[in-house]
Amino acid sequence: MSNWFQEHFSRRKFLGGTGAVAATALLSESARQAEAAEKEPQVRSGEQTIKLKVNGKVHEVKVEPRTTLLDVLRYQLDLTGAKPVSIDGSSGASTVIVDGKPVTASTTLALAVEGKAIQTVESLAGKKLDPVPQCFVEHDAEQCGFCTPGFVVAVRAYLDKNPNATEEMIRNNLNGNICRCGTYVNVLQAAVAVVKGGGNG
Ligand code: FES
Numbered sequence: 001m002s003n004w005f006q007e008h009f010s011r012r013k014f015l016g017g018t019g020a021v022a023a024t025a026l027l028s029e030s031a032r033q034a035e036a037a038e039k040e041p042q043v044r045s046g047e048q049t050i051k052l053k054v055n056g057k058v059h060e061v062k063v064e065p066r067t068t069l070l071d072v073l074r075y076q077l078d079l080t081g082a083k084p085v086s087i088d089g090s091s092g093a094s095t096v097i098v099d100g101k102p103v104t105a106s107t108t109l110a111l112a113v114e115g116k117a118i119q120t121v122e123s124l125a126g127k128k129l130d131p132v133p134q135c136f137v138e139h140d141a142e143q144c145g146f147c148t149p150g151f152v153v154a155v156r157a158y159l160d161k162n163p164n165a166t167e168e169m170i171r172n173n174l175n176g177n178i179c180r181c182g183t184y185v186n187v188l189q190a191a192v193a194v195v196k197g198g199g200n201g
Contacts, residue, residue, distance in 0.1 A: 050114045054079065055123040063110040070094045070105035073120060081121035081149040082106075092177030093150040095157075096120050102157040102176075121149040124156060131199030132156045132190070138199065139190040143181035151177050155191045167192050 044065055051058050052069075054077060061076045073079040073096070082105045085093035089104030096105045097119040124130035132155050135141075142148040151174065158173045159165060165173070170191045179187070193199065 044111065050111065052110065052114065052118060053116065054118045055120060061110065065109070065111060067110045068106055069096070069108040069110050069113055069118070072110045073105055079120050079122050082153075083146055083149060085146060085150075090178070091147065091150070092154060093147050095150040095153045095177065097153060097157045100157070100160070102154050104176075119153075121153050124152065129199075130156065131194050132159070134199035135190040135193040136187070139186050139193060141183050141186035141190040143183055147177060147179040147181075147183075151179070151187050155187075155194070159191070159194055163195065165191075165195055170195075 047062055047064050049060055049062055052061055052072065053059075054073070059077055061072050063072060070082055070084060073082055074084070082096055083091075083093035084106060085091040087106050089107040092104060094104045094106040095102050097103075098108070098113050099116045121133075124133050129137075133152050136148065136152055141151070154174055154177050155170070158170065162169060162173075167188060171188055174187065174191075
């Protein structure tokens, strides 16, 4: 081996150089993996305790990933206003408000609403009855009553966003709620009465 080669290409320099390259590659690979792990949705399994904010109060509840919001409301918090009429939510009877939007609690997973503001029909019956249920009473907008909490919440959520809604707008918006007793006309009258300022007496 020539002196020049020994001087410029020693074993130590060679190993040092390849070691640095390998270390850099390893570091960038682990950084890439950490970034990918951050982007992946977190898998949560088994029973766990979470906090749900319902009607302004924070509750600790035990849920599994498959537990619906409706099950938590009815069987852990004893809020039975939302009704288990249809597991696919097609009846609208389990309607509650989550962060200002109406959703069916039967099709909403409890884990999905952790940290959100959940409002049930019970919140409309404080010391003073909310104008929506009040107008439902005044306009006889229920028979068996099974669909009524869902209708009341759906009307409340819609009028919160559209306080001057017309009868047609309300009718179109309530198409996600079904009444087997056929109280639609009275429900509509009740909702229109709220827009006109009824239910505050
Ligand atoms: S009042 Fe009976 S289902 Fe609507």
